[in-house]
Amino acid sequence: MVNKRLIQTSPTSMKFIKHTVLYQWLGLIFNIIAMFTFAYTVEAIYFEKISRQQLTTSFFIILGAIIVRCITSIKATKSAYFASRTIKNDLRFMLYDKLLKIGVGYNKTVSTSKIIQIATEGVEQIEIYFGRYLPQLFYSLLAPITLFVVLSTINFKVATVLILCVPLIPISIIAINKFAKRLFKKYWGAYTELGDHFLDNLNGLNTLKVYSADENYHKQMNEDAEHFRKITMKVLTMQLNSVTLMDLIAYGGAALGIGFALVAFSKGQLTIAECLFFILLTSEFFIPLRLLGSYFHVAMNGMSASQSIFEVLDTIIKEETPNKRPFNSQKNSVEVNNLSFSYDEDRQILKDISLNIPNNGLFALVGQSGCGKSTLATLLMGFESNYKGEIKIGDIELNDISIKSFRENSCVVKHQNYLFRGTIKENLLMANKNATDEQLWNSLKKVKLDEFVKAQGGLDYILAENGGNLSGGQRQRIALARALVYDAPMYIFDEATSNIDIESEEIFNQVMLSLAKEKLIIVISHRLANVIPSDIIFVLEEGKLIEQGKHNQLLNNKSVYYNLFKAQSQLEDIYKNDGGAKNE
Numbered sequence: 001m002v003n004k005r006l007i008q009t010s011p012t013s014m015k016f017i018k019h020t021v022l023y024q025w026l027g028l029i030f031n032i033i034a035m036f037t038f039a040y041t042v043e044a045i046y047f048e049k050i051s052r053q054q055l056t057t058s059f060f061i062i063l064g065a066i067i068v069r070c071i072t073s074i075k076a077t078k079s080a081y082f083a084s085r086t087i088k089n090d091l092r093f094m095l096y097d098k099l100l101k102i103g104v105g106y107n108k109t110v111s112t113s114k115i116i117q118i119a120t121e122g123v124e125q126i127e128i129y130f131g132r133y134l135p136q137l138f139y140s141l142l143a144p145i146t147l148f149v150v151l152s153t154i155n156f157k158v159a160t161v162l163i164l165c166v167p168l169i170p171i172s173i174i175a176i177n178k179f180a181k182r183l184f185k186k187y188w189g190a191y192t193e194l195g196d197h198f199l200d201n202l203n204g205l206n207t208l209k210v211y212s213a214d215e216n217y218h219k220q221m222n223e224d225a226e227h228f229r230k231i232t233m234k235v236l237t238m239q240l241n242s243v244t245l246m247d248l249i250a251y252g253g254a255a256l257g258i259g260f261a262l263v264a265f266s267k268g269q270l271t272i273a274e275c276l277f278f279i280l281l282t283s284e285f286f287i288p289l290r291l292l293g294s295y296f297h298v299a300m301n302g303m304s305a306s307q308s309i310f311e312v313l314d315t316i317i318k319e320e321t322p323n324k325r326p327f328n329s330q331k332n333s334v335e336v337n338n339l340s341f342s343y344d345e346d347r348q349i350l351k352d353i354s355l356n357i358p359n360n361g362l363f364a365l366v367g368q369s370g371c372g373k374s375t376l377a378t379l380l381m382g383f384e385s386n387y388k389g390e391i392k393i394g395d396i397e398l399n400d401i402s403i404k405s406f407r408e409n410s411c412v413v414k415h416q417n418y419l420f421r422g423t424i425k426e427n428l429l430m431a432n433k434n435a436t437d438e439q440l441w442n443s444l445k446k447v448k449l450d451e452f453v454k455a456q457g458g459l460d461y462i463l464a465e466n467g468g469n470l471s472g473g474q475r476q477r478i479a480l481a482r483a484l485v486y487d488a489p490m491y492i493f494d495e496a497t498s499n500i501d502i503e504s505e506e507i508f509n510q511v512m513l514s515l516a517k518e519k520l521i522i523v524i525s526h527r528l529a530n531v532i533p534s535d536i537i538f539v540l541e542e543g544k545l546i547e548q549g550k551h552n553q554l555l556n557n558k559s560v561y562y563n564l565f566k567a568q569s570q571l572e573d574i575y576k577n578d579g580g581a582k583n584e
Contacts, residue, residue, distance in 0.1 A: 006306050017134050023079060117192055187235050441459075489519050516535075
């Protein structure tokens with residue numbers, strides 16, 4: 001019923017919960033005052049023992065108590081809102097912070113759809129737990145005790161009957177808790193699985209259409225949805241049955257209390273005012289616990305969601321030790337010695353690679369698909385650290401350099417770079433929030449997009465999600481402009497010119513050559529025409545460094561690079577000839 005870890009996660013939320021309970025309790029006190037005044041006023045009117053002044057005084061006491069109770073109710077609602085808002089913000093911050101620590105490979109640990117679900121719907125479910133359930137839990141313990149103390153001064157026997165009926169509702173909640181916990185875990189698991197499949201199918205919708213496989217996946221989605229519907233109906237059935245049981249206990253207990261009060265009145269043990277006072281307050285014994293039972297079922301869903309959240313937060317990651325050395329941007333040469341790496345024990349990706357890259361210049365990693373180019377780039381960027389051998393930046397082992405410091409001085413441009421919904425200026429300032437408009441325009445000018453942006457209204461032109469209102473080449477050039485604003489001493493271009501037009505490809509090549517005069521540029525490309533100007537070309541095959549040198553030198557060797565270049569040249573010639581024939 002109480003998740004200690006969840007409560008300890010946000011001490012500030014617990015402060016607001018205490019305020020909520022306090023306001024609810026004060027509201028109860030003033031409600032008792034109003035009911036007491038009303039009961040004794042009715043008795044006085046019945047026996048005609050009240051003056052007009054006394055009646056007016058009673059009216060204003062009741063009115064004042066009602067107003068104060070309304071104020072405490074509003075205050076309690078606001079405090080409950082602040083409690084739920086605080087825990088939601090804290091959990092989302094903790095999740096985001098954890099993902100940043102895990103790094104770009106977070107989806108190896110947890111699926112993207114699960115992250116989205118627990119960060120949105122999962123956190124929202126916890127709102128009920130903090131904003132409604134916990135305050136009601138503490139208030140439900142406090143209210144019956146307060147009422148018992150008050151009513152026992154009037155008639156101890158009837159008050160005792162009421163207080164003895166109160167624990168029946170918590171007992172029913174505890175009895176249901178075991179079954180509900182398992183059911184809600186299944187419910188949340190089915191919900192997450194359905195979201196996983198939906199996101200996967202949505203991302204691959206074009207592929208499913210191309211291969212006419214959408215109907216089969218549609219059937220699978222229907223089966224998942226039906227499974228989720230059945231579990232949802234089980235949850236609703238359980239909730240309905242438990243609510244019915246709690247209603248019987250609450251209303252039965254109230255009726256029993258009223259019955260005992262009437263019996264005591266008939267025996268002369270209670271006056272009219274005291275009997276009426278008991279009848280008016282009897283429901284207050286059970287309403288708090290009845291509400292607690294209602295919130296309990298929704299709160300159970302939040303507790304199940306919190307388990308998924310804590311699973312992510314408990315993900316073990318390699319924490320950076322505080323004694324890491326800062327990255328020296330003046331010494332960014334790369335030295336790799338006997339480097340080997342594998343993602344798992346079954347397949348070795350990189351095998352005993354050794355290479356040297358000076359402080360600045362243009363250097364290329366080439367080879368057929370699956371040879372290990374991108375993996376080597378991943379290691380050079382510090383995204384993976386469990387390698388064998390040495391990677392030295394300057395004269396310092398990469399694992400001894402502060403990753404934060406290193407990434408602040410290096411930049412990766414991939415073939416898929418995300419552009420956020422917002423203005424071009426906002427997307428560019430992501431690289432350097434202190435950059436001036438002049439610097440932004442200079443970066444756009446270098447990628448030959450300045451005229452286009454001016455035509456669209458300037459830097460405040462709003463981009464759709466992931467640059468949906470731009471062409472593929474324009475998206476890549478905006479991403480390149482953002483990288484230029486970052487102004488790092490080391491750049492890695494990982495297939496950055498894949499699937500873009502010739503014009504954009506030439507612009508990329510010009511920018512890389514210009515940067516290479518002062519910075520260290522590493523290029524990974526399948527298209528060998530892009531790496532011809534490189535100072536050194538490193539050729540990989542099956543995870544091994546086969547040869548290295550300048551373009552002409554490698555052609556003269558007539559080895560792996562020569563064969564790759566020759567094959568690509570022939571294919572491009574065929575493509576050009578076919579294009580020429582079609583144009584004729």
